[in-house]
Amino acid sequence: MAETVKYGIIGVGMMGREHLINLHHLRSQGVAVVCIADPHVPSQQLALELAQSFDWPLKVFSGHQELLDSGLCDVVVVSSPNMTHYQILMDILNHPKPHHVLVEKPLCTTVAHCREVVNAARKRPDMLVQVGLEYRYMPPVAKLIEIVKGGTLGHIKMVAIREHRFPFLVKVNNWNRFNANTGGTLVEKCCHFFDLMRLFAGANPVRVMASGAMDVNHKDEIYDGKVPDIIDNAYVIIEFDNGARGMLDLCMFAEGSKNEQEISVVGQSGKGEAFVPESIVHVGSRVDGRDGVQTLKAEDQRIKYEGLHHGSSYLEHLNFLSAIREKDAKAPAVDLQDGLISVAMGVAAQVSIEKGRFVTIEEVLDQHDSEASS
Numbered sequence: 001m002a003e004t005v006k007y008g009i010i011g012v013g014m015m016g017r018e019h020l021i022n023l024h025h026l027r028s029q030g031v032a033v034v035c036i037a038d039p040h041v042p043s044q045q046l047a048l049e050l051a052q053s054f055d056w057p058l059k060v061f062s063g064h065q066e067l068l069d070s071g072l073c074d075v076v077v078v079s080s081p082n083m084t085h086y087q088i089l090m091d092i093l094n095h096p097k098p099h100h101v102l103v104e105k106p107l108c109t110t111v112a113h114c115r116e117v118v119n120a121a122r123k124r125p126d127m128l129v130q131v132g133l134e135y136r137y138m139p140p141v142a143k144l145i146e147i148v149k150g151g152t153l154g155h156i157k158m159v160a161i162r163e164h165r166f167p168f169l170v171k172v173n174n175w176n177r178f179n180a181n182t183g184g185t186l187v188e189k190c191c192h193f194f195d196l197m198r199l200f201a202g203a204n205p206v207r208v209m210a211s212g213a214m215d216v217n218h219k220d221e222i223y224d225g226k227v228p229d230i231i232d233n234a235y236v237i238i239e240f241d242n243g244a245r246g247m248l249d250l251c252m253f254a255e256g257s258k259n260e261q262e263i264s265v266v267g268q269s270g271k272g273e274a275f276v277p278e279s280i281v282h283v284g285s286r287v288d289g290r291d292g293v294q295t296l297k298a299e300d301q302r303i304k305y306e307g308l309h310h311g312s313s314y315l316e317h318l319n320f321l322s323a324i325r326e327k328d329a330k331a332p333a334v335d336l337q338d339g340l341i342s343v344a345m346g347v348a349a350q351v352s353i354e355k356g357r358f359v360t361i362e363e364v365l366d367q368h369d370s371e372a373s374s
């Protein structure tokens with residue numbers, strides 16, 4: 001058995017505890033969670049109870065710096081609120097002890113902060129950093145990626161992703177109710193979909209046009225005298241540098257949907273569709289027409305825990321663990337550049353809604369560069 005890889009989790013709210021449970025399901029692969037950091041006592045308590053039930057002794061810290069200084073772990077999972085990622089990542093990357101990092105999406109809430117993190121990471125070749133864009137691992141999505149990469153659909157021209165779901169959940173101290181904390185809805189949750197569009201299109205974004213608003217949810221909520229400002233529905237169009245087009249259709253007051261995500265990818269010669277959580281993929285060709293469309297059930301036998309994201313967190317950890325074990329041979333599957341571009345696309349979409357016009361990715365990257373240097 002290989003040496004145990006010791007993990008620390010920074011932020012043990014809903015997602016941090018999800019990581020804890022996933023890592024427990026990987027225990028036979030030689031992993032253990034040995035410490036956590038979270039300032040919120042009820043979150044600490046819930047994580048401690050879980051760890052006790054797993055027979056994992058856990059050292060508890062209230063801040064990430066103490067966790068890093070303790071030297072107890074080799075890998076840190078950053079699952080604290082979005083607006084804390086930047087400082088926590090900079091402190092990890094500047095710490096004398098190397099820690100491999102799995103940081104939850106979005107990498108940071110602004111492009112300028114993402115860039116600083118990317119630059120700081122360049123100086124730490126002793127550390128691997130993976131970004132938690134885990135939708136890539138959902139079995140029907142992974143199957144569709146495999147089909148697209150296999151080339152049977154031809155050159156991809158159109159990628160449409162519809163997410164119709166329930167409203168944002170309540171979070172610790174309601175951090176997710178304000179753009180300043182999340183980066184905005186199109187950064188916070190839609191970075192997942194922008195990441196997938198880049199993968200399917202096999203290209204980088206050039207410009208973005210969006211329309212959206214907070215039309216239904218959160219209007220009657222007030223926190224410290226302020227009404228939330230996060231949009232709950234949007235249409236976003238993205239043009240890619242190889243001529244492909246993407247479209248996102250987001251609705252967060254659509255509990256009455258059979259699927260939460262419906263993804264359609266059309267190439268010159270065929271079309272593929274993925275449905276989550278039905279876990280089904282359709283694939284067809286122009287030559288064979290409707291009668292030739294195949295329906296495939298997407299499954300991944302490696303998944304030992306489905307959790308909140310259809311097994312994708314489990315596969316994400318499995319993948320990152322193998323990158324850690326094969327360090328020097330294997331780069332993280334989802335790297336900092338993927339994290340940065342997915343945030344830039346979300347920021348461009350948020351700015352487009354504000355300004356009512358197309359926003360180029362270059363504009364977002366340049367503008368945020370000059371903000372960072374001023």
Ligand SMILES: NC(=O)c1ccc[n+]([C@@H]2O[C@H](COP(=O)([O-])OP(=O)(O)OC[C@H]3O[C@@H](n4cnc5c(N)ncnc54)[C@H](O)[C@@H]3O)[C@@H](O)[C@H]2O)c1
Pocket residue numbers: 010011012013014015016037038039040043063064079080081082084104105106132134171172173175188309
């Ligand atoms: N991959 C996914 O699909 C997915 C799903 C949900 C959330 N997330 C991401 O996970 C992160 C956490 O979200 P959540 O839903 O668990 O929120 P949450 O509010 O349930 O938990 C956040 C926890 O972080 C703690 N925290 C706050 N500031 C901290 C700090 N400076 N250091 C350490 N801990 C701190 C809070 O006390 C809380 O316990 C966010 O970045 C979110 O975007 C990802």
